[in-house]
Every structure is written in structure tokens, then in C-alpha cells.
Amino acid sequence: MNSNDQRATIDVPSSSQGPENGRSRTATQDSSAATHVRGSGRTLPASLLTPPAPPPPPHLPDYKNIIGEGQVDALQFLARDLKGKTIKMVNSTSVGGGVAEMLNRMVPLLSELEVPTRWDVITGGNDFFEVTKAFHNALHGSSYELTKAAQDIFLMYNEQNRARMHFDEELIVIHDPQPLPLVHSRDKSPGHWVWRCHIDLSNPDAHVWEFLRPLVEQYDAAIFSSQSFARQLPIPQYLFYPCIDPLSEKNKELDDSQVQKVCDELGIDRSRPIVTQVSRFDRLKDPVGVVQAYKLAKKYVDCQLVLAGGGATDDPEGAVVLQEVKEAAGDDPDIVILDLPPWCGFEINAIQRASTLIVQKSIREGFGLTVTEALWKGKPTIAGAVGGIPNQIIHKLTGVLVHSVEGCAFQIRYLLTHPEFARRIGASGREHVKENFLITTNVKRWLLLYQILQSVKVQSGA
Numbered sequence: 001m002n003s004n005d006q007r008a009t010i011d012v013p014s015s016s017q018g019p020e021n022g023r024s025r026t027a028t029q030d031s032s033a034a035t036h037v038r039g040s041g042r043t044l045p046a047s048l049l050t051p052p053a054p055p056p057p058p059h060l061p062d063y064k065n066i067i068g069e070g071q072v073d074a075l076q077f078l079a080r081d082l083k084g085k086t087i088k089m090v091n092s093t094s095v096g097g098g099v100a101e102m103l104n105r106m107v108p109l110l111s112e113l114e115v116p117t118r119w120d121v122i123t124g125g126n127d128f129f130e131v132t133k134a135f136h137n138a139l140h141g142s143s144y145e146l147t148k149a150a151q152d153i154f155l156m157y158n159e160q161n162r163a164r165m166h167f168d169e170e171l172i173v174i175h176d177p178q179p180l181p182l183v184h185s186r187d188k189s190p191g192h193w194v195w196r197c198h199i200d201l202s203n204p205d206a207h208v209w210e211f212l213r214p215l216v217e218q219y220d221a222a223i224f225s226s227q228s229f230a231r232q233l234p235i236p237q238y239l240f241y242p243c244i245d246p247l248s249e250k251n252k253e254l255d256d257s258q259v260q261k262v263c264d265e266l267g268i269d270r271s272r273p274i275v276t277q278v279s280r281f282d283r284l285k286d287p288v289g290v291v292q293a294y295k296l297a298k299k300y301v302d303c304q305l306v307l308a309g310g311g312a313t314d315d316p317e318g319a320v321v322l323q324e325v326k327e328a329a330g331d332d333p334d335i336v337i338l339d340l341p342p343w344c345g346f347e348i349n350a351i352q353r354a355s356t357l358i359v360q361k362s363i364r365e366g367f368g369l370t371v372t373e374a375l376w377k378g379k380p381t382i383a384g385a386v387g388g389i390p391n392q393i394i395h396k397l398t399g400v401l402v403h404s405v406e407g408c409a410f411q412i413r414y415l416l417t418h419p420e421f422a423r424r425i426g427a428s429g430r431e432h433v434k435e436n437f438l439i440t441t442n443v444k445r446w447l448l449l450y451q452i453l454q455s456v457k458v459q460s461g462a
Contacts, residue, residue, distance in 0.1 A: 044338070045265045051343040057108040058247040066246050067440050075440065078447040079113035085450065086169040087117040088191075092132065092178035094121045095342040096280065096310060098242060098369035099175050099198055102439070105245040109443050115450075120165060122179045124157040130316050132178045135212070138205035139177065140284060140364035146207040155181055167191065171450055174219075183218045192453045195219045198242065199366040200387040201229045220453065225367040226388040238449060241391065242367040243442035244376060244433070250345035251376055254353055262350035268336060273303040273416050276355040278348055278373070280309050281321040281339070284364040286384070289405050291328040291335065293361065296409035301416045304334040308351050310342055352377050357415055357422070361408050362386055372437045375399065375429030380422035382411045392437065398429040 064072050087110060091099050103119050110117040124132075131150045138144035158181035165182070167189040174182055175196045186193050195216055201209070201224070213231075216222060221236045230237050244251050263270050275294060279285040287307055294305040307325060310318075322339055329335040340347060352358060358374035358381045365387030372392060374381045383389045385401035393399035400415070402408045415422040 044340070048341065048344060048347065051341070055249065057105070058245075060109065060112055062247055063440055066434070067438065071440060075113060075444055075447070078444060078451070079115055082447060082450055083114040085115055085171070087115060087171045087173065087450075088167065088169040089117065089119045089173045089175065090122065090165075090179050090182060091175035092122050096315070098367070101248075101250070101369070102243060102442070103175075105248060105439050106443060106446075109439065110446065113443070113447075115447070118169065122158070122161040122182075124161075126316060127153050128157040133315055133317060135177050135208055136199060137284070138208040140200050141203040142205065144205050144208055146211060151211060158182060171453070177212055180212060180215045183215055186218060192221075193219045194221045194223060194449070194453075196223045196240070197229065198225055199229075200226070200364055201231055221449075223449075226391055229388075240442065240445050241388070241437055242369055242372070243437050243439045244369055244372045245439040246376060248345060250349045251373060252349065254350060259350045259353050262347050263354050266336065266338060266347070266351070268306060268351065268354060269304060270354055273301070273356040274306055274354060275303050275357045275359060275412055276306040276308065276351060277359045277361065278308045278352060278370045279360065279362075280315060281318045281325060282315065283317070283321055284362060286361045286363045287321065287325045288328045289363070289408070290359055290361050291325065292405045293359070293408035293412060294335070295332075296406065297412035297416075298334075300413050303356070303412070303416060304336065306336045306338065306351060306355070308338040308340060308348060310340045310344070352379060355379060357382060357412060359408065359412070360384065360389070361402065362389065365389055368392065371399070372433055375426075376433045378426040378430045380415050380426045381429060382408060382415070392432065393429070394432070397425065398432045399425055
């Protein structure tokens with residue numbers, strides 16, 4: 001590994017609870033990126049620069065008031081024949097992004113159902129994550145010149161991870177392309193191997209996909225987040241919507257006093273309409289386009305813009321995109337840019353609840369859990385009609401879909417001047433999430449898939 005390899009030092013505990021969401025990283029490592037820009041630019045409150053003690057995870061009975069006792073009983077029934085069966089989940093980062101957030105909540109629930117689940121994170125140097133970020137963008141449709149050097153870096157780090165990891169569990173789930181070559185351990189593993197793809201594969205760069213596809217075909221099944229992402233593969237494919245945890249710090253109910261306290265700390269004025277986008281500073285999330293849409297809308301309606309996000313340990317482009325956003329914002333005193341550490345779920349929750357509208361103007365998207373979060377909070381939501389977002393936003397029923405900066409600006413203006421319509425689509429969006437996109441529904445899908453794979457194995461005599 002390279003001498004400047006920082007990501008390879010992430011500590012992954014052996015506990016079935018999985019990684020500790022990067023809390024082993026020091027505050028100094030993250031505080032350099034934690035800035036609050038509004039006019040002259042002020043730093044974040046010192047209290048946000050140190051990760052808090054993680055709250056205890058909720059237990060299954062805690063969800064009864066949300067999904068009903070019958071649904072909790074159904075999960076326990078489905079898990080009955082799987083007790084003691086083991087699962088390993090593997091991805092590329094323990095902090096930042098929706099995949100890490102989902103695993104952080106799902107692993108304890110599966111273990112509570114007596115299906116022991118372990119979460120491991122691969123490691124790599126900066127060169128590895130630069131390659132995998134380029135792969136990520138290419139699979140979303142960007143052009144990319146796939147070199148032999150990039151292929152070698154990708155395979156080399158995966159071989160190093162494969163050498164240090166064990167795959168003794170009965171179900172191995174590999175998330176996204178970064179750890180895809182770990183399937184080379186399949187011959188030495190007793191379990192089923194499943195590839196869970198969270199990104200939009202509807203129009204991938206042909207060269208990158210042809211490089212990765214032979215690896216995908218070695219799995220027993222593939223799971224995608226939207227019907228449109230499926231590819232022609234010789235293995236079974238399943239549709240799993242991503243999910244949010246309604247009891248997490250980012251989604252639990254908050255008192256208005258808690259919301260106000262966060263807004264006061266971050267300099268957000270609740271007396272005027274607030275338009276917010278929450279996402280990593282990533283070009284595919286188009287934060288610069290959001291700034292442009294806001295500036296167009298503000299010619300007609302009074303509002304302020306909050307861009308709240310951060311980075312992920314497997315995304316080396318975040319700092320560059322953040323600087324582009326600052327330049328686009330200029331010295332507008334009504335634009336608040338928050339580069340938040342990964343442990344600020346509570347603050348994100350408060351910001352979303354304080355917002356009048358939520359925007360997610362992605363130009364490429366896997367699913368867009370920030371949309372799910374906004375809908376869960378009953379917020380009228382404007383989002384790009386890409387990836388898995390149309391599975392969440394039914395146009396003019398659970399939110400509104402847009403295709404351009406101008407379209408986004410028009411919808412900001414329309415929703416701010418038609419509050420009753422905005423309230424109605426916000427309420428419908430919350431019900432849509434309750435029915436389809438909560439973590440308990442996701443756990444149910446995993447239990448059902450595990451049973452399907454078990455039955456196929458028995459029928460084949462394997």
C-alpha cells in the first residue's frame with residue numbers, strides 16, 4: 001500500500017454490530033472540513049466537531065407504534081426458520097452515504113432476530129478510491145477511459161482485502177462495485193453470494209461494465225434499487241428499495257424547541273422560507289445547479305437556501321465540489337453552506353424539519369435516501385427525475401419531479417406560493433414512505449430472500 005494510505009487504517013471491530021460509523025477517527029481529522037459559510041463565513045459550533053456517544057440502537061418492539069404490532073410479529077415469524085444462520089455484509093465505507101447508514105441500523109435488527117450479522121469494511125489507499133469513484137461515475141453514465149493501471153489497482157486492493165478477510169457465513173452480501181472482486185473467495189466459502197448494487201446501472205459506460213460484469217455473473221443473485229437498473233445477467237435479479245430508520249437520530253420526531261436550538265446554532269432564520277438540499281458535495285447531486293435554481297426563484301419569491309452535507313471516506317472529490325459550491329454562492333447572505341461531520345444526523349433532522357421545501361436536484365442517482373428522509377418528515381419535495389427517485393416521488397402526488405435548473409426554480413416558486421398544495425403532497429409523501437421505504441420492510445425483504453436462496457439450494461441438492 002501507499003505510504004499516504006489513510007483509509008487503510010480504518011478499524012473494523014469483530015462485533016456483529018459492525019463498524020462504529022468511523023467514530024474511531026479523531027475530531028481533528030474531520031474538523032478541517034467542518035465549515036459554515038454564510039456571508040463572511042463562520043465555523044461550526046465546537047460542540048459539533050467531536051462525535052457524541054452513539055445512542056443505543058432501538059429494538060424491534062420500539063417500532064410497533066409506527067408500523068403496528070402485526071408487522072413486528074411478521075418479522076419474528078419470518079426469522080423463525082433462520083435462527084442461527086449467519087450473514088456477512090461488506091461495503092467500502094463505515095461513514096457517509098446511505099449504504100453505511102442502512103447497514104448501521106439493519107445489522108443490529110437482524111442480529112436481534114437471532115440471525116447473526118457481521119458488517120466488514122474493505123480498506124484501500126487514495127489511488128484505490130480514486131479509481132472506484134471514477135467507476136462509480138462511469139456506471140452512472142459518465143465516459144471514462146479504462147486503463148490497465150486502473151484495473152490493476154482495483155484488483156490489487158481487493159486481493160489484499162480478500163487475503164485478510166474470512167467468509168465463513170452462510171450468506172455473503174457485497175455492496176456496490178468497490179468490493180466486487182471478493183467473490184473470488186466463493187469457492188472456499190460455504191455460503192450464498194449476493195451482489196447488492198445501490199447505483200443506477202441503466203446506462204453504464206460500456207468499457208467499465210464489461211470489465212465488471214464477469215465478476216457480477218459469479219454471484220448467486222443481484223439486487224437493484226429500481227426496475228430500470230436491471231441488466232441482462234445469467235443470475236436471478238431482485239428489487240429491493242433502500243430504506244430509512246424512522247427511529248434514528250436523523251429521522252426520529254423532534255420537539256420544536258430542539259429544532260430551534262439547532263437553527264440558532266447554525267444561523268438559520270426560521271422566520272423566512274427555507275429551501276434545503278441535504279447531500280454529499282458530489283457533482284452528481286448537482287449542488288451548483290441548486291444554487292442556480294435558488295437564484296432564479298428568488299427573483300420572484302423571498303427565500304433562503306441551505307446546502308447541508310459532508311463527505312464519505314470513499315469519495316475523494318468532495319472538497320473540490322464544495323469549493324465549486326462556495327464560488328457559485330458568492331457573497332449571497334441568504335445562502336448557508338454546511339459541511340457537516342458524518343455524526344450530525346440529529347442536526348440534519350432538525351434542518352429538514354425547519355425547512356419549508358426540500359430539494360434533491362440529482363442528475364444521476366442510485367435511489368436518493370435524502371428524498372426518503374424529506375418525505376418521511378412530511379416536507380414538500382422537489383427532486384430530479386433520475387435513478388430511483390421516481391419510485392419515491394409520484395409527480396404532483398407525493399412530490400414534484402424536475403429535469404432542469406429552470407424547472408427546479410419554477411417548482412420552488414410554485415410551492416412557496418401554493419402552500420395548501422405543498423402541504424398535501426408532503427402528507428402523501430410521508431404515507432408513501434411508511435408503506436414502502438422503512439427499515440423494517442427492508443429487513444423483511446432480506447429474510448424472504450434468505451429463505452428463497454435456502455430453498456433453491458435444497459432443491460438443487462447442493
